[in-house]
Amino acid sequence: MEWRKEVEQIAAYVPGKSIEEVKQQYNLEEVHRLASNENPLGPSEKAQRAMQKAVLETHLYPDTSASALREVLAETYHVNTDEIITGNGADNVISIVVSAYVNEGDEVLYCTPTFPAYRSSTLLMGGVPVEVPLRDDFTFDLHEMKEKITKKTKLIFICNPNNPTGTIVDHEEIEAFIRDVPKDVLVVLDEAYIEYVDVEGYKTGIDLFKEGYNVLTIRTFSKFYSLAGLRVGYAIGTKKVLEPMLRLREPFALNRVAIAGAVESIKDVAFGEKHMKMNREEKLFVTEQLAALGCKVYPSHTNFIFVDMKQDGVVLFEKLLEKGFIIRPCAGWGLQNYVRISIGTHEQNKQFIDSLKDIL
Structure with missing residues (x-):
């Protein structure tokens, strides 16, 4: 059966790696997804x-x-x-x-x-x-x-x-x-x-x-x-x-x-204020840590940061998977050296930076 010609022009959406998939692939007990810009605090009570x-x-x-x-x-x-x-x-x-x-x-x-x-x-x-x-x-x-x-x-x-x-x-x-x-x-x-x-x-x-x-x-x-x-x-x-x-x-x-x-x-305004404060502080922490590693971090008004890693982002993405961290390489947008990193909790962010230091 023939497809509509319009559908043939559309590339299939490639979602970020799931936590379950990475756990199984690399035999890991703990995986942190810093790729999909999710709120790490979860829903308010x-x-x-x-x-x-x-x-x-x-x-x-x-x-x-x-x-x-x-x-x-x-x-x-x-x-x-x-x-x-x-x-x-x-x-x-x-x-x-x-x-x-x-x-x-x-x-x-x-x-x-x-x-x-x-x-x-x-x-x-x-x-x-x-x-x-x-x-x-x-x-x-x-x-x-x-x-x-x-x-x-x-x-x-x-x-x-x-x-x-x-x-x-x-x-x-x-x-x-x-x-x-x-x-x-x-x-x-x-x-x-x-x-x-x-x-x-x-x-x-x-x-x-x-x-x-x-x-x-x-x-x-x-x-x-x-x-x-x-x-x-x-x-x-x-x-x-x-x-x-x-x-x-x-x-x-x-x-x-x-x-x-x-x-x-x-x-629930109080929950929103709590999340906003955490995101502001943690975004600053991750930005400073990445800058100290020689990466270029662009000013962000979101819960993620856009980073020039100065090396192939896809290769880095794959190495981080082995350590239990999922980030978003931007090669799909034609930006081979760039990645998008979601802001997690302080513990997640600290572990992520430590893993990145090991790789770099």
Whole structure:
């Protein structure tokens, strides 16, 4: 049976190594994954209790609109509930956006390297990915992006902070860029890591949306809120922008356990502050240790760091596997000497640095 021609253009997603796989392959009892940008603290205790209770009701279908979660999000960000759509992780929301708006031949603009879902979702719909290289400091080149806008441009994705580089765009620069974008082009701000941005007065996509700009903001509970295994994503935009997306969203996109966990996670402010403090301190520790080893660490506004190891990142990745550590080589983005390292607990980070010293 023949494949759709669009599917043939899409490279299969290559996930990071699983802990179970590495344990079996190298006969190890303990393995630490510093590759997938997960929160090492796990879900908050309040979220855990809510999820345990929700498990007892899994014989019932979930609320199709996830109204309890949308109400908490609306209260948190001071928007209306009908300006929020939920999905099965941010990846799912990205797919819905592209499916709702991109026709064959439409152009989708973004900088690269960045999150690969923009490209694959565009190709699947017969759209044309238009990729603009990042600047030398691995930040978005919004000036060059503006030059690439044509009459065929339908969507513009800005991953902010960017994955895999951890860099952000100055919010005034984003605001100026959006003002110059034609009104019939939707700017999508992918803010999967926005909770980690620690810049006073920084305007987020939700702030810009409330000021009337034509933007759609996508966020997730996978990173900061420790719910990667439950797949909870959402987007905030106008009712008009969300309307076609709601037609495509699967009826039960979020399960009962996911909804319960997400509601309590965002309400547990104290847990968020604890995680933020740990991430800030540990990111500084790992950065200083790597710099002392001669590596170049780029400024990061996330829970991971982007590092030029000054040697083949894939070879280093494989040597670290033998010692029970999984990192993310960036060769898939065309960056052979670069790796992405998630921030773990202090004990994990210390063991990781010691293992790296042994190798180097």
